[in-house]
Amino acid sequence: MDSPSDSITPDSIVVTTDLTKRYGSFEALKQCNIDVRGGEIFGLLGPNGAGKTTLIRLLLGYLHVTSGSSKVVGFDPEQDSVAVRTRVAYLPGDARLPRHMRGRGLLEFFSQMHPSGDLARSLDVAERLELDLSRRVAFMSTGMRQKLALAVVFGPRTPLLILDEPTANLDPTVRGEVLKLVLAEREEGRTVMFSSHVLSEIEQTCDRVAFLRKGVLARKLVMEDLFQRHRLTALLSDSAEHGGTVESVDLRSEIPEELRSRVERYQISAPGPHGRVVCIDTAGDLAPTLAWIASLNLQHVRIEPLGLHSVYESVHLGRSETDSHWAADAEKVTDVVGAST
């Protein structure tokens, strides 16, 4: 786990220090240290019950901390939750809106309530999301209510938006529109922190990601680093290439010295019907490793980004990241070979 001072910068807009929350004897959040920097999109990932909502509600002062502390837009939510809430637009995971109000009236009401409310902006968001504002909340579908809550939240021009599963209950087209809204916030210099279970959304939008698991901050990731990680799978049809003695082993010692820091895995399977499957995981720029890969005399080569999924699985299931998808990847290669022979 990172220490509190690991990554805090002067432009951090959210900082937590050993933030801990217990419900009775149950520890929902354990010594959590994160920092969110001004102008970035920060993703919160984790399985159900990991502690994401607990963390978010602590940051807004809706829950009291058990121990540790946090600073949000320069204020301690424990001491000054009003100052925090006027500077943060918050979309709860279970937004409850007054059922008797019509969409338009509700947007007017919330834009008047918030010190930096902006009705025109809320109306614009509602239009982009194709929401019928003439309906009463009571007669709206779950997705329509989510759209209305989003129109409320994207109205005020606050420096920070915290969105708890903003795309839940939305169809794929509307989800895409919401992601565009999130990206537009960053363009305008605002900071967005959001939780989601949809990994592709996080990949498309976030600059950095924190993984929570059972209340523990299990992993932090810079998305740019993730995009530089690739997995190559291929077939080595002639096992004599490696003396015919290799049985699903790690061959990292065979990697040229200057590439060792880039190649995280170099493994060859036991012989199958079509030969041996080779799996190579690389980090950083692919170019320097390509010449070496070409010298391995591989066939049916597939290269793909390693992606958030493999990291998520390794955090969630506690599997080694390098083992994640290995069997499936090996199968894909042999399937392709099987189909083409």
Ligand SMILES: Nc1ncnc2c1ncn2[C@@H]1O[C@H](COP(=O)(O)OP(=O)(O)OP(=O)(O)O)[C@@H](O)[C@H]1O
């Ligand atoms: N008021 C409460 N009293 C007791 N336990 C609670 C309370 N609120 C949450 N919890 C527990 O704390 C843990 C974390 O819950 P939290 O809602 O923060 O998870 P989450 O990551 O947001 O989950 P999800 O993805 O399902 O929304 C869960 O085990 C939950 O049961």
